Amino acid sequence: MASTVENDYDTFAEAYAAENESSLVNAYYTRPAILDLAGEVSGRRILDAGCGAGPLFEALRDRGALMTGFDASTKMVELARKRLGPDADLRVADLAEPLPYPDGAFDDVIAALVLHYLEDWSAPLAEIRRVLKPGGRLIMAVNHPIIFKLLYPEADYFATVKWADEYIFSGQKAVLTYWHRPLHAMTDAFTAAGFRTAVVSEPHPAPGARERFPEELAGKTAFLSFLFFVLEAA
Numbered sequence: 001m002a003s004t005v006e007n008d009y010d011t012f013a014e015a016y017a018a019e020n021e022s023s024l025v026n027a028y029y030t031r032p033a034i035l036d037l038a039g040e041v042s043g044r045r046i047l048d049a050g051c052g053a054g055p056l057f058e059a060l061r062d063r064g065a066l067m068t069g070f071d072a073s074t075k076m077v078e079l080a081r082k083r084l085g086p087d088a089d090l091r092v093a094d095l096a097e098p099l100p101y102p103d104g105a106f107d108d109v110i111a112a113l114v115l116h117y118l119e120d121w122s123a124p125l126a127e128i129r130r131v132l133k134p135g136g137r138l139i140m141a142v143n144h145p146i147i148f149k150l151l152y153p154e155a156d157y158f159a160t161v162k163w164a165d166e167y168i169f170s171g172q173k174a175v176l177t178y179w180h181r182p183l184h185a186m187t188d189a190f191t192a193a194g195f196r197t198a199v200v201s202e203p204h205p206a207p208g209a210r211e212r213f214p215e216e217l218a219g220k221t222a223f224l225s226f227l228f229f230v231l232e233a234a
Contacts, residue, residue, distance in 0.1 A: 009073035015172035017053035032206035041065040044107040050114035054080030104133040111140040125193035138231040148180035199230035
């Protein structure tokens with residue numbers, strides 16, 4: 001329907017947050033991978049772009065980072081505030097629009113599973129570059145570009161294409177809409193925005209995942225899901 005809001009997390013925020021507290025792809029894959037890539041963060045000023053209900057914000061804060069976060073979903077920010085406390089620096093904002101932060105405000109920006117919702121990366125990456133200090137890092141994860149080709153073998157891998165998938169989060173149905181782009185389009189966008197690619201990672205699941213999810217990981221050392229980057233602001 002034309003009136004449907006794409007990726008309206010307000011409608012399934014609680015179910016999504018509950019599901020991902022302990023899910024394989026979030027609790028045992030994405031969050032550990034981001035934390036590993038971030039490394040020692042004590043005293044670093046970090047912006048969690050698309051913070052959701054706040055699990056990464058919390059984990060980084062626990063490691064000594066000075067955290068700020070935003071999400072486009074009002075409901076997600078409400079859940080994050082409940083989790084993180086009234087003093088947490090949280091606000092409702094959209095990565096597709098100008099960010100409400102000054103130039104060079106942060107040492108790092110975390111963008112975990114956010115940019116793949118956007119067709120245009122130019123303006124969002126430029127805004128992230130603007131709020132990073134020189135030499136700062138963008139640590140990000142997006143859908144691995146091979147996933148689209150695996151799901152749609154006849155599709156053109158080299159095109160930037162909109163696609164959607166259906167999920168069940170804690171018993172609630174949700175549809176998420178993404179933009180597929182080939183790897184070279186990602187790296188070209190990084191370079192155009194003034195970033196240098198420092199790390200490209202296809203991580204293994206975290207310790208304990210195999211015991212927690214024996215069926216999903218049977219016979220696998222790793223799996224394809226997301227692609228992770230560390231970019232440095234040139």
